[in-house]
Amino acid sequence: MSFSKINFWIEGDISTTRIVSRLLNDVSGEGNCDTRLLSTVGWSSLVSGVNIFCRSCDPRYAWLPTYLREHGIPYAYYLDDNFWKITGSGELARYYKSAEVVMSLDAFVENASFVITHNKTFAEFINRRFPDVKCELLPVPFDTSLIRKIAKKLAVKPARDAVVGYAGGYKEEEFALLQEVVEQLGKERPEIRFEFIGGVSDELRSLNNVQWFPGFSDYSQFLEFKMARNWSVGLAPLMESQFNASKTNNKFREYGGCGISAIYSNTTPYVECVVSERSGLLVDNNVADWVEAIKRLVDNPQLRETIKEESFKYVELNHSHESIIPAWREALDRISHDSERLMSSRIRFNYVKHFHLSGMSRVAKRMEGATATSIYGFVLKGKLKSLLNRAPVRKLIKAFAFVALIAAGLYLLKAGIM
Template sequence: MASILMVIEAKIATTYLVEQIMRACGLHGVDYEVKFLNELRIDDVTPNTIPMFVRCGDPLVLSWAQLLVDANRSYIYYIDDNFWRIRGESPLAVYYRHPLIRKALQFAVSHAETVIVNSPELATFVSRFNTRVAILPAFFDFSLIEGVAQSASEEIRIGFAGSPSRIDDLDLIAPLIEPVLERFPKTIFEFAGVLPRGIAAGTRVRFFPHTGDYATYIRFQASRNWAIGLAPLLDHEANRGKTDNKYREYGACRIAGIYSNIPPYRNVVIDNETGLLIENTKELWLNAIENLISSPGTRKNIGNSAFNHVDEIYNLQKVALEWARLFQSIDMSRQKFTKQLGRGGFGWRKTLRKLQRYAIYIHISYIEGGIYLVARRIAKKLLVIA
């Protein structure tokens, strides 16, 4: 049985999803355990264990990757975003542009036995650091939305849910809201997690706070009974390397989706059958929204076709078999003549990485809110320790 040690920095949607696939892999001879990077100990990494770092860019991952390389131990790196190409000045973008984060990320990716990605575009980019890249399919767990009651209403709800980092993509949608509301009295826009710039919540524009719990988030989305789901993506390298999560979610919920005509959606959406693929212009997006509002039959057909397509190719149990086969292959082929993980000097190296991590967080906090925010976050941390 392959034994995978899943190492994460924090509980986020991605780690929740990867843990779902790991759980499903148990039926195919794969065992797993989850550890936080900052709590990882040398004794956790036994000779039979294969660590898998999930989206880890913290300086601590550099120490662990160096330790594993020195001991001739195989490890896996999973990545679902192009962190080298994130645009803007958000805390996330600033974090991944920091030289120490770039150094840790690049070393960990470069020396992995296998780098797992979900998109061909990201695979092409990552291969400049490591040619041992495996493209594995993403999935949807239909059990998450079983028994979810949909909100009954005559409203025509148009929805989008995402993190605040998606605000730039919503610039495509913001100019369309007012004309749609004026022409179609029954329409309502609903945004969860982020509002477009210049748009205020009100009677016909609803805002719901972001939730970090993926199961709660997807059940909320299923319950809102959206007639149309929006999936705008600005055309740049970081977005082209993303997964097609909006298509999986909308399809599973039988929502007729409108998608920017770029990868990842261009790779999977069947235009006018399982969704609408639209070039990123105001006129084309407005036409697409208005056409779907005016055609309930088309919305229903697209929603049903998308559901059938997602169920066919993204079903969790089917996808888990492909992931399990990769883990078993790595387990069979990995180097058996490994060294004991060296402890000498590792403690000092970890301490140095922790200090570097704190320096990075202080730097980002200062950019966000100046010395006041730095002081507030330090005080909050001290209160937690106390």
């Protein structure tokens, strides 16, 4: 392993960044992955290790990818969602659809040494959009060692009445489907209860057979709570779209890793990993099929046990940290850089960042091409100007000038008398 430290740059603390950060800590050695907000990016950190930017596309940093390439700082770019094809009309969708965000996203992808993704369909999309960009299809992580620690803490509970669960964010189309499913089962099988962790619609939450729990900011607490609910069945509906076809099999990893038998939409990315009747049930996206699949799994404990065992085996073999660390290390070993470590490089970067974030892009671009002498001159000029603008300093200079003037007058007077 040619690197000793990883800088993992994120725009916000979300489940994806927590999952990948846990893996990178194991890839680099405990404590050698520094997860930082993009807003804190600085030259000293950038030159201290291998850099990975995660889902970065903040328009305020659209200048950064080109700057890094021109100054000898290669980086990997991590992307697990096809933001170019995002659907919906919510605030998040509107953000990623905006022209300036797309432009920034393009810049981060185009200037990366390679793009890390997990989905072949998505990698092919990126290569069509950016023919010169290399994609690394690396296995997506799931920390099974964390699951074992949680399992030791949880007391074995007796089987509950049938409880069907969903854990994840709100999805408009998927929740419209689930609402009809839950309503129908409320009439046909009122003993079946439904629980939602995180996302839920107002309509679902108002149903008598539904209980809702808020999401968690701590990923390990989220997994522990989900396992403690002791669900009979987990749900993973996903509508067909170009955006969804680029996703990872996150629900399968979590349900399988947590020992929950689950039902999945018969779409990518689940058709690539779920063997129906063995490691899960694959069903088409219609109410009748989902209702029948839930009833079947609730009523068949032997099938549930088979799915639990097979899905956990698959997750451990293909997604555990122990099994995928070699592939990640091999990829990150290929990132090497010959970056400038001069004091002037650090000062230049700080000023370029400051001017870009202040909306003074023209000044920032002039600073990018400035010589070391010009940079030091600029800094000294700024320091002197700041010093002179301080009221006490101005008074001191005026007093010194007054004393000097009197001294000069006395000297001349004495010289004239003599």
